Amino acid sequence: MVTIDAPVELQGTEYCNYRSPLSTRYASKEMQYNFSDQKKFSTWRKLWIYLAKAEKELGLDITDEQIAEMESAIHDIDFAAAAEHEKKVRHDVMAHVHTLAERCPLAAPIIHLGATSCYVGDNTDLITLKHGLDLLLPRLAAVISRLAKFADEYKSLPILGFTHLQPAQLTTVGKRASLWLSDLIMDERALSRARDDLRFRGVKGTTGTQASFMQLFKGDSAKVRALDKRVAELAGFDKRYLVTGQTYSRKVDLEVVAALSGLGATVHKMCSDIRLLASRKEVEEPFEASQIGSSAMPYKRNPMRSERCCALARHLITLHANAANTHAVQWLERTLDDSANRRITLAEAFLTADATLLTLLNICQGLVVYPKVIARHIAQELPFMATENIIMAMVQAGGDRQVCHEKIRVLSHEAGAQVKQHGKDNDLIDRVKKDAYFAPIISQLDKILDASTFIGRAPEQVTEFIEEEVDPVVSKYACVLKEVEKPVTLNI
Structure with a gap:
């Protein structure tokens, strides 16, 4: 049996508990907050306020004083009390209903009125997904912007191209970077689409039929529909899912995670390329003055x-299957075997994507090219x-072509x-x-061997690609890029 052998004074501290490296080493404070308990449960309280406001507007007996009391307690959460309630009731939502009711006795009778647990749980998740994408998209745009500058700067520098990882026709450093950019542009499109497609679950009741709200409003279907729409508006959504089961479809999670997973594949490919180029000493990521590459090999x-x-990125890629399988096993109107899984998968997908983009931006801000090494390899x-x-x-x-071909063949071998030998x-x-035999063309050899004549339209392709496809994407984020593009210092 494994026991805790740490000194008594350390037991129970953060250093004796598991801590995710996503929060201690890699992800940003903003993304960590987005998936924090404080953000989650204060959003629950906001949702209860939105519900009370909308119900009041539509005629239920709810007072301004009750709403004001709840508004004063949005961030004032007694986590210890909530934990104690949950130990007793074994239900996280009801634990927080009781905790808020104790803080807001005047509003206690109308907190969570007519709602099911998924009203706060699912709607909060949708808000969190939306805010998470709002954080990731500018970071991705910053990577695209910086990489575009790199591609443009080196669009005419010849470098060996590779197919099958064997030397092939020349390309340019910038053209190769444009291939990475092209994938990132597709990722921006996928993430933007996922964000724009997000809707609000709204107020749908226990199996999605809104039966409890029909009872509250004495069978007035128009008012229930208006309630659904109004709560969504208060939460910042102009669209809502018109049909749901107890939950919004986990297909939504799958679409979002699929876009994040696709980003992971792009980053893995790009950074694998950089690692290959670094092994050839042609292109390197930034290397700090005091950085140590190896404890045994100081060079x-x-x-x-x-x-x-x-x-x-490899972890991010694998999460796609997790989201797909979770959606696949949601029986009928809903099963609870999604809950524990989604607590892990959704947070890790966003935190991992966030950490990956921060690191990638740091790389793109300091890529180093070694033209002389590249030229030697070309030669x-x-x-x-x-x-x-x-x-x-x-x-x-x-x-005679055939005679020349044979002579060149022999000399090449x-x-x-x-x-090789x-x-x-x-x-x-x-x-x-x-x-x-080759005397007639000796004077032409320098021109024939000019590397710039072997790169085709690569420079023009880069320019056209940046102007037609990259610049319009970057311009979408012009108002935030200055802040996001600040030099990134990695934690560790």
């Missing part, structure tokens, strides 16, 4: 930020890639042997220069 410059992003591979151009130049100078540099061009 190392590990891409720890990109590795962190990949680690967090090792470009002679092979230029063989077709050499053949074309020889044909234009009067040579000889140069390849020097690289003897570990030497690629000497194909030297071999071409020494072969009298």
